[in-house]
Every structure is written in structure tokens, then in C-alpha cells.
Amino acid sequence: MKISNIQMLNGLRKLVSTVLMICLSLLNFNALSQGEALFKSKCATCHQTHKNGTGPKLYQVRDKWASGGAKEGSIYQWVNNWQTAAASDPYAAEVSKWSPTAMSAFPDLKKEEIDAILDWVDAQPDPAAASATAGAGGATDGSAGVMSEESEEDSVAWIWIVMGVIFIVIIMAVGGVRRQLSIATSEDPTSQEKLTYTEEFRAWAWKNKIYVGITTLVLVISLIVGFFQTLATVGVVEGYQPSQPIAFPHDAHAGINGIDCKYCHNSVTKSKSAGIPTVNVCMNCHKQINGEGKPFAGEIQKIYKAAGWDPSGAGKYTGKVSPIVWNKVHVLPDHVYFNHSQHVVVGGIDCKQCHGDMTTMKEAVKVQPIEELNKIEGNIKLTKPTLTMGWCIECHGVKEVAIGNGKNAYYDEIHRRLKKDKALYRKYLQDGKITVNELGGWECAKCHY
Amino acid sequence: MKKTFLTVFGFSAIAFTLMFTSSCTSNPDSSGYEYMPDMYRSPAIEAYVDYAEIRGKEVTALKSLLSAKTPPRNTIPFYGTDSTEVKLMMPNLRKANVSFKETHGLFGIDLSLLDEYALAINDKNAIPLTAKNSEFILKNGKELFTAMCQHCHGEKGDGNGPMVTSGAYAGVPNYANLTALSDGQIFYSIYYGKGMMGAHNSLLNKKEIWTLVHYVRQFQDANYGKFDENGMAVLTAANSDTTGLKP
Numbered sequence A: 001m002k003i004s005n006i007q008m009l010n011g012l013r014k015l016v017s018t019v020l021m022i023c024l025s026l027l028n029f030n031a032l033s034q035g036e037a038l039f040k041s042k043c044a045t046c047h048q049t050h051k052n053g054t055g056p057k058l059y060q061v062r063d064k065w066a067s068g069g070a071k072e073g074s075i076y077q078w079v080n081n082w083q084t085a086a087a088s089d090p091y092a093a094e095v096s097k098w099s100p101t102a103m104s105a106f107p108d109l110k111k112e113e114i115d116a117i118l119d120w121v122d123a124q125p126d127p128a129a130a131s132a133t134a135g136a137g138g139a140t141d142g143s144a145g146v147m148s149e150e151s152e153e154d155s156v157a158w159i160w161i162v163m164g165v166i167f168i169v170i171i172m173a174v175g176g177v178r179r180q181l182s183i184a185t186s187e188d189p190t191s192q193e194k195l196t197y198t199e200e201f202r203a204w205a206w207k208n209k210i211y212v213g214i215t216t217l218v219l220v221i222s223l224i225v226g227f228f229q230t231l232a233t234v235g236v237v238e239g240y241q242p243s244q245p246i247a248f249p250h251d252a253h254a255g256i257n258g259i260d261c262k263y264c265h266n267s268v269t270k271s272k273s274a275g276i277p278t279v280n281v282c283m284n285c286h287k288q289i290n291g292e293g294k295p296f297a298g299e300i301q302k303i304y305k306a307a308g309w310d311p312s313g314a315g316k317y318t319g320k321v322s323p324i325v326w327n328k329v330h331v332l333p334d335h336v337y338f339n340h341s342q343h344v345v346v347g348g349i350d351c352k353q354c355h356g357d358m359t360t361m362k363e364a365v366k367v368q369p370i371e372e373l374n375k376i377e378g379n380i381k382l383t384k385p386t387l388t389m390g391w392c393i394e395c396h397g398v399k400e401v402a403i404g405n406g407k408n409a410y411y412d413e414i415h416r417r418l419k420k421d422k423a424l425y426r427k428y429l430q431d432g433k434i435t436v437n438e439l440g441g442w443e444c445a446k447c448h449y
Numbered sequence B: 001m002k003k004t005f006l007t008v009f010g011f012s013a014i015a016f017t018l019m020f021t022s023s024c025t026s027n028p029d030s031s032g033y034e035y036m037p038d039m040y041r042s043p044a045i046e047a048y049v050d051y052a053e054i055r056g057k058e059v060t061a062l063k064s065l066l067s068a069k070t071p072p073r074n075t076i077p078f079y080g081t082d083s084t085e086v087k088l089m090m091p092n093l094r095k096a097n098v099s100f101k102e103t104h105g106l107f108g109i110d111l112s113l114l115d116e117y118a119l120a121i122n123d124k125n126a127i128p129l130t131a132k133n134s135e136f137i138l139k140n141g142k143e144l145f146t147a148m149c150q151h152c153h154g155e156k157g158d159g160n161g162p163m164v165t166s167g168a169y170a171g172v173p174n175y176a177n178l179t180a181l182s183d184g185q186i187f188y189s190i191y192y193g194k195g196m197m198g199a200h201n202s203l204l205n206k207k208e209i210w211t212l213v214h215y216v217r218q219f220q221d222a223n224y225g226k227f228d229e230n231g232m233a234v235l236t237a238a239n240s241d242t243t244g245l246k247p
Helices: A002-043 A061-068 A074-080 A082-088 A090-095 A111-122 A127-135 A142-185 A189-193 A197-207 A209-233 A250-256 A279-286 A297-307 A340-346 A370-375 A389-398 A409-420 A422-431 B002-022 B083-089 B100-104 B116-122 B134-148 B183-192 B206-220
Strands: none
Touching: A002 A111, A061 A074, A061 A090, A061 A111, A074 A082, A074 A090, A074 A111, A082 A090, A197 A209, A279 A297, A409 A422, B083 B206, B116 B183, B134 B206, B183 B206
């Protein structure tokens, strides 16, 4: 009886303790979720859990303060108003020198709330450690890919040259052997021996004049065709893909992260040139995104070097800048005038019509061949090679101009005059639209002056 | 015998052609042959052209050391002859704090020892919103916001842009929580940057920034920029005074 009593008591104790445990963990869970909400609304703008930002990382910051010799409770004072904490605690005064940016005061936060925030922060796993193990295998390096392709092309060229030399040696050897043989086997040695190589060749060519004639004709025609084909590639830059100082992946920026083209190429709506972003534009995001533990961290270091950014500690600009020299990809000859803002703002042309789909472009930028551009949905389909005059003209012949919508004074004036000249307007509208060439888009002086 | 000769001749022709074509390996950093280089390369200064190589001559002293350039110090673009427009575009009178050198890389500009961010609390939007221009300004604002801000701040201004949802970036505030900020402070933050955000004055001019200030106010007050038929601003009861909106 006694034993069963004790057993019952033990069972009750266990029950009570489990109930208590559940209650406690629920409370703890509530505190954690409260901490998360508070962190996101109050702290997350400047602080991250595992990474320094505008403010230092908050992971195990209480332990850091305690081991650093901070006074008991001064961290809570700091959150409420960092200046009072810095005045009373030398450790807090030291912390205030971490960055020149002063922390906002949060006088409303109670000690329990601050603890809830920091409990939640300490419960977060380190994302850098997780991604380092995951990312180690799948390294993709744009520049390496370009390099290997280049050297492969080089080695192929060498094989051709070596093969050519071998062929010539074989031909000469075979020719020499044949000559010696014919001399040796000839019934009349005197007549053959006196012939030089040239005379012998002439005699042979005369004997096989049909074959020699046909072969010569084929050779001459192919040489002429080859000559004109080579001429046709002069000034055609399709597929041109120069090397770049930084392996910049457009797909990560414009694709995954959804950055508008106009953010970096911001002069596209105002100027002739679309503009290469200055390094301060890169730093608008890369001040935080340092690629730590990722295969492309080295590329981001190049930005830091260019911007004079020292990422250690809170990070600071040193003022020692070293500019980046990007290579221009889309080169137009100087005798052609092309204006980006006119095409983008007035013409309403999407970037992808001429530059292709940059949201999927992993490697360095290149002049997209016309076949690639035609694959893109919404593009006007053209046939001439990209960036040639034929290509421009072709597009000017089919692209509709939105006139008389009050957006552009020049087109509004044309619309006003066309309304007066009904016959001309009707003639233009035969194909149902006003194209660029009908408004003078095929005039030489539009682009050449 | 004839056959041998033909084969020999054929082989030599092939070998010759192969050698001829294979010798045309090109430099990947060169865009190829030009008909007349003096028509292809501008002797006048053009953007992104390396002037170290003109007409086949390489001048190392002129070699390009920088491809993307910010405008020279103390220069202002030409904004036409309309005096209100020019006045709006004049250099910003509020200066960045000296600490912005280290935190935002603002070297080479005049800085202030004062906390001008706090002083900017009384600055009013330089483009007053009226019943007439409201629709136009907010439409422009939407275009600008989509191109310049949305990737971080999100389409709804809640701080959940594609940069944040992809996990690349963190710490973008929700505009709805920032109602205490004045127009001047929002302008200051866009112009010189704040916290993690960099200075955007190289990307946006003052007119565009004031337009954006109007636009982001909509995220805090759904009635912002709305006018009734009498031309009076529609006020939201809760925060009618914080928007600082006067018709």
C-alpha cells in the first residue's frame, strides 16, 4: 500500500512537472515570438543577428558585454538611451566608438522586452555557416568559364596549323618519291632528266587540263566568295564579348534580386548613353552584401577596393579609391548617332529588344546575336545582324510610333500637321500604323551627321 | 597516276585553306576590323571611349583609368531657363554630417559639423502638392519608385522588395512605421543616405527626390494626394496633421 502510494505520488509529480514544462516552453515560445516581432520592428533596420551592419551583430551580445567587463544592466540602459550608458560605463563608452553612426534611443523598451529580443537573437542559427557548407560544392565562376573557352579556341587554331604543316610535308615527300620513281622507271632516262619541276608541272597540267581547269575555277570562285564574306564581317560585332574587370552576373542582379535596369544604368532616360554605374551605386547594396563564404566573395572584394571600403569592424570608407575600368561592349562607330533616351523614353523600347534578356545572363555581357534576340517574347522580329545599319533600318521600318498622345511635343506637332493632310495620313495608315520611317526614320541625316 | 596527282592537289588546297583561315584568330577584347578607323573613333571627347588608342597610336598618358565617372565637383547640369525649375535644382543647402565621410563615402563635398538631419525636420517639400498637379506627380513618383526603390523597399513600401525576399539583403524598414519623419528628413535620407542605405543624389536629382517623397507618403496615408471636387485635400482623421498636407 505504501509502495503504491509512493508510486502514485511520483506519477503525480511527473505529471505536474510535464505540465509545468509545457507551460514554461509555451511561455518561452511566446517570449521568443514577441522578441522576433520587436526585433523586426525596432532593431532590424540597423542590426542583424550574425552580421555587422550599420550596427554590430547582436548574436550573444549580452555575453560579449559581460565578458568585456560591462557593468551589470548597462546594456539595457544602452538600449533605452545609449548616451546615459556611455556616461556611466566605460565599456559602453568604448562601444559607442564602434561606428560614427549614433544609435537611436528606445526609452519605451522594458528590460523583459530587451531580454525577449536578445533571447530570440541568440536562438537564431548562423546562416553564413549553413550556406558555406551548401555553397562549397556548387561554385560557379563566370570569368573562369570565359577563360577556358578562350584557351580552347586557341588550342584548336594550333591544331589546324600543325595539321597544315604535316600535310605540306606529306605532299612534298610524296611528290619527291614519285619523281624519283618515274625517273628510275623511265625507259628513256635522257628526256625526263632534263625537265625542271616547272616544265614537268606544265606538262602534267596540259595532260590533265580538264581536271586542273575545274580545280582552278573552284579555287578562284571560293577565294572570291571568301573575300566578300570576310568583308561582310567587318564592322559586325555580333557575339562580341570583351573581358570585364569584375565577373558581374546580370542574372543575379536583374533576375533573382529584381533590380530595375534603370537603377544602375540610370542615365538611360536622360542621356545619349545608358551609363555604367559608378562604384557608389554598387556600394548601395554591397555595403551589406559582402558575399562572405560564397564563391564570388573575391569579386565583391574588388568593389570594396574600388570604393575604398574597409569592411573590418563596422566598416568605413577610407577615401582611397581605385577606379574600375569596364570594357564597353556595345560599340557603335562614331559616324552613327544613337540616343538611348530617345529610344527608351520617346520610343518606349524595352531594353531587351536590343540587349537581350539580362535576367538570365550569367556570363559577361555580349552583343546578342539576332537569333537570340528573336527568341525573346515581345521583341520585334528582325533578320539583320545586331548593331548593323540594316538592323536599325529594318526596325525603323516596322516599329509603330505612338503619335499625338501628348507625351512628346515633336510627335504631337507631326500629328497636328498630318490631320491637316488627310491624303498623306491615309497613305501612312495603309498598314494600320505610323512607322518610324514614315516620319523620317530612314533619312540619312537622322543618324549620320 | 592521275588519281594520285588529284589527291595530292586536293590535299594541298585543303591544307592551304585551313592555314589561311586558322591564322585569323582574333583578340577577344577587340570588336573586330573597321573599315575606316577615323570614322569609327571620335576625336571629340565621348563617354566610355579609351583615348589611349586613336588612329592606331597608343598614348599611355591618355589611357583610361576610370570608365564610370561622377560629375566633376561644383558643376551643375543645365536645367533650362525656367526660374522655378532652376531654383529647385540648385545645390542642396542641407549638408551631410562629417561622419558621412566614413559611413557613406561622401568625400569631396562640403560637410557640416551639425546634425543637419535633425534640422531637416522643418523642411517642407519643395514641390507643393495641389489638386492640379497631384495626379501627375504621383504618377511620376510611381515610375521613379519602381525603377529606383522597389527592389529593396517593396512595391507596397513594406520593406519586402525582391532583394529582401530573395534573402540577399536585410533591414529594410516599413514606411508605415516611419510616420514621424518629416518631408525634409525623408529627402535628406534619400539624398545623403541613412544607415545601410547609400546616398542617391548621384542617381536622382532634387526634383525627382521631392517627387518620391510625395509618393512614399501614400504608403503611410492612403488619402495622401487625394483632393475633393473643391480642390481641398482629403484628410485622414488619424494622422491628418503628420502628413503636413496643405492644398
